[in-house]
Amino acid sequence: MPPPARLATNLAGMPLASPVLLAAGTAGTLDEMGDVLDLSAIGGIVTKSITAQPREGNATWRILECKVGMLNAIGLANVGVEHFETHIAPRVPGVPTTVIGSIAGFSIDDYVRVAAAMDAVEAMPAVELNVSCPNVRGGTEFGSEPGLLRELVAAVRPALPGTRLFVKLSPVAVASPHGIADFARAAIDAGARPEGPNQRPGADGLCIANTLPAMAIDVRTRRPRLANTTGGLSGPAVHPVAVKLVYDAYRHVCRDTGTPIVGIGGILRWDDAAEFILAGATAVQIGTGLFADPHIPLKVQRGLERWVRSQGAANISELVGMVQIG
C-alpha cells in the first residue's frame, strides 16, 4: 500500500511517496528488507556503500548493542563495484520503491569508478557519497576536512551527469572548528563545472549524519568489545546531535541555497523524524531502528501523517524548517 498522500514530497527534484527512507548499510545490499517490509509502502531505500574492490570487512565482533544504541565497525563489507554492475544493478528496476546508491572509497579514483557505475543505472535517480572513509593518501577521513571534501566532490560530480548527488556528512563536524556549515558549503559548492542544465556545481543535497566515532570496553577482560577496537555509534544517543547538525546546516547554508537535507540518526518513533523535519530536513532515514523492529518506518509514517494533519498542514513539506525559535 502506498504511503499517505500528505507525506508525498520532493527531494532535489526527485518525487518521493514519503520522506521516510532506509539508511545505507542497515538494510542489506539492495532490497533484502523486502522480505519483512513492504518496500512500496515507504519512500525509498539506500544501498549498502559500494567500494571499488569487494571487501570482507572487519573481524567480529563488529556490531553490538550498547546502553544508548548500537556500535558497529563493519569495515565497509560489500560486494564491490564489479559484482554491483553485473548482479545488483540489473535488479534495481524491479525494486518497488526509489533506490539511492551509496558510494564509499579510499581514494578519489575509487569514488569516481563507483560513481560512473552507478550513473549507468537509469533506475537509480540519486547516489550518496559516504565520506566517512579514511583516505589512503593521508589517513584522514574525506569528510573530516572541508578542503579534502571539496576535492572529492569536485572529482565525483562529473562522473554523475544523469544522477543527483547527495553528500553524507560525518557528525565529526560537531567537534570541528569548521562546524557543519563549512562542510555543507564545501559539498554543495565544490567548484566542478555543471554537466547538465539543472545541475549544481557540487552536491544536490546533504545527508546528515553518519555514525559518531565511539568505543566500548569489556572491563572483565579489559579488551575492546569491538575487534576493530573502535567503531561508530548510532541509534538514540546520536539523535539530538544529528538534529542540531541539521538545524545548523539548514539555517546557515541550506535554507538560502535551497539545498535539501536528509536527517539521519536515532529515529525510533515518528516524533524523532518530525524533529528532523522541523530542524530543516526534507526527508529522513532510519537505520539502527530497523534492527529492533523492521516495521518502524511504517509506524513512523503513520505518526507523521497524524502529526502533519494535527499541525493543519496539507503536506509535510510545509513543516520543513518550521521550528519556532524565541
Ligand SMILES: Cc1cc2nc3c(=O)[nH]c(=O)nc-3n(C[C@H](O)[C@H](O)[C@H](O)COP(=O)(O)O)c2cc1C
Ligand atoms: C550496521 C551498520 C552499517 C552501516 N553501514 C553504512 C554504510 O555502508 N554506509 C553509510 O553511509 N552508512 C552506514 N551506516 C550508517 C547509517 O546509514 C546511519 O547513518 C547511522 O547509523 C545513523 O542512523 P541510525 O541511528 O538511524 O542508525 C551503517 C550503520 C550501521 C548501524
